Amino acid sequence: MSRLDDTTDILRDLVAFPTISADPNRALIDWVAGYLEGLGARVEVLPDAGGTKANLFATLGPEGDGGIVLSGHTDVVPVEDQDWTSDPFVLREDDGLLYGRGTCDMKGFIAATLVAARDYAGAELRRPLHFAFTHDEETGCLGAQDLVGLLTARGLKPAMAIIGEPTEMRLVEGHKGCHEYTTRFTGAEGHGSTPDLGVNAAEYAARYVGRLLELREALKPRAPAASRFDPPWSTINIGGIHGGVAHNVIVGKAEVEWEMRPVQPSDADFVLGGIAAYARDVLLPAMRAVAPDASIETEVIGEVVGLTPMDENAARDLVAELTGANGADVVSFGTEAGLFQGMGMSAVVCGPGSIRQAHKPDEFVAKDQLAACLDMLEGLGRKLV
Ligand SMILES: [Zn+2]
Numbered sequence: 001m002s003r004l005d006d007t008t009d010i011l012r013d014l015v016a017f018p019t020i021s022a023d024p025n026r027a028l029i030d031w032v033a034g035y036l037e038g039l040g041a042r043v044e045v046l047p048d049a050g051g052t053k054a055n056l057f058a059t060l061g062p063e064g065d066g067g068i069v070l071s072g073h074t075d076v077v078p079v080e081d082q083d084w085t086s087d088p089f090v091l092r093e094d095d096g097l098l099y100g101r102g103t104c105d106m107k108g109f110i111a112a113t114l115v116a117a118r119d120y121a122g123a124e125l126r127r128p129l130h131f132a133f134t135h136d137e138e139t140g141c142l143g144a145q146d147l148v149g150l151l152t153a154r155g156l157k158p159a160m161a162i163i164g165e166p167t168e169m170r171l172v173e174g175h176k177g178c179h180e181y182t183t184r185f186t187g188a189e190g191h192g193s194t195p196d197l198g199v200n201a202a203e204y205a206a207r208y209v210g211r212l213l214e215l216r217e218a219l220k221p222r223a224p225a226a227s228r229f230d231p232p233w234s235t236i237n238i239g240g241i242h243g244g245v246a247h248n249v250i251v252g253k254a255e256v257e258w259e260m261r262p263v264q265p266s267d268a269d270f271v272l273g274g275i276a277a278y279a280r281d282v283l284l285p286a287m288r289a290v291a292p293d294a295s296i297e298t299e300v301i302g303e304v305v306g307l308t309p310m311d312e313n314a315a316r317d318l319v320a321e322l323t324g325a326n327g328a329d330v331v332s333f334g335t336e337a338g339l340f341q342g343m344g345m346s347a348v349v350c351g352p353g354s355i356r357q358a359h360k361p362d363e364f365v366a367k368d369q370l371a372a373c374l375d376m377l378e379g380l381g382r383k384l385v
Contacts, residue, residue, distance in 0.1 A: 003378075007108075007111045007114075007374060008098060008367070011107055012091040014111055016090065017089075018089045019102070019135075020079075021076070021135075024053055025052075025053050028074050039118060041058040041059060041121065041131070042058065042059045046147065048142075048146065053135040055134045055135060055146060056131065057147060059130050061125030061128045064128060066157075068161075069160065069340065071134070071163045072134075072164050072351075073106060073134045073141075073144070074134065075135055075136055075137055075138050076105065076138070077101075077358075088363075098365050099362055099363065101363055104166045104358055105165070105358035105359065108351075112352065112373040112374050116380070116381060123381060123384070125384045127159075129384060134146075134147055139301070140302015140304060141304045145339060148340065148343055159314065160315035160318065160348075161315065162315060162319060162380075163336055164351030164352070165349050165351050166358055167331065168354050168369065169323060169351070170325065170350065171319050171320055171329065173309045173329070175330060176262060176306050177262045177305050177334060177338060178261050179261075179300075181258055181260075181301060182256070182257050183297070184295075184297050185202075185205045185296055186253055186294055186296075187204060187252055187254075188290060188293075189250050190250040192248035192249055198291075199250075199294050200250045201243055201251045201254035204287060204296070209258075215270070215275065219271070232263070234267035236258060238258050241256055242254065261334075263306065264308070265305075268303075304336075304338065305338030307337040307349070313346045313347075316328050319350050322379040323350065323372075333355055337349050353366070
């Protein structure tokens with residue numbers, strides 16, 4: 001059996017675990033833990049507060065700082081309302097392409113690292129090699145936040161991280177952050193004929209959205225001159241506005257779903273500070289003048305930190321050497337890389353498959369992409385002995 005066939009077989013096993021973000025991932029994590037333990041890795045399964053989800057952190061080679069982290073998320077996006085040709089959780093091979101939910105985002109990478117782990121396990125590694133497989137990436141990198149928090153608390157500092165999100169094996173050194181929020185407005189219901197006697201939550205939500213759109217414009221001139229992102233500035237999107245029961249009823253509750261994609265951390269502070277001040281100083285006093293219990297509350301759905309391109313990036317230099325990349329790109333989707341960078345590690349994104357296939361019906365990864373990933377991981381093993 002070739003390494004590529006083995007990778008396909010492992011990917012088939014991984015795809016069969018329907019690890020949609022909302023559902024448990026423990027069965028998959030336990031399966032991977034058993035596999036890596038069988039290779040002699042030191043494996044930790046780190047459950048979340050609820051116990052049905054877990055991160056996995058495993059190490060081959062020596063203990064201590066300076067290691068290399070291979071990072072991937074085990075959760076996948078839902079398949080509801082998507083028109084799949086075949087069962088999304090049964091791997092299907094057709095003409096060099098492997099179809100199934102998560103094949104490209106990002107169980108293909110995980111499968112390749114598990115095959116490469118056999119080589120690493122049989123070698124005398126000079127530095128630690130870590131596997132970091134997390135839960136709830138698609139809902140805001142929640143698992144990775146826990147994992148990075150734990151490594152920080154232990155004082156363990158690996159040197160670099162390679163995050164295998166689908167980049168078609170291109171080397172990526174930067175991406176925007178992705179912050180998602182739901183802001184809820186509680187007003188006071190009443191009859192539509194007497195608007196001054198109620199507090200219309202939908203109208204305050206609309207004013208809030210108006211202010212967000214002003215901030216969106218104000219972000220454009222703040223873009224760093226050397227920004228390589230497309231568009232070069234930080235953006236805001238309104239993803240949903242909900243509320244109300246009938247034409248003639250003052251809306252008592254409303255909510256706004258919105259996101260921001262900062263190119264620099266200061267832009268996130270600018271938006272969050274600006275919108276909080278507007279809610280506190282303008283909207284809330286007006287609402288509470290009529291209904292003292294009126295409120296505006298913002299829930300953080302996820303705050304995925306951006307990956308800032310750095311002049312010095314040891315992970316970029318290493319992966320460039322392994323893949324032959326001439327330069328490094330920036331991309332518009334978020335990953336766990338920024339969290340590792342925030343720990344002081346160097347981090348890059350490089351993985352098999354295309355982001356164009358991610359989250360879609362009939363998601364697939366090409367076998368030649370997996371082969372290229374295996375080549376990179378094999379080269380990494382040679383670097384570590
Ligand atoms: Zn992903």
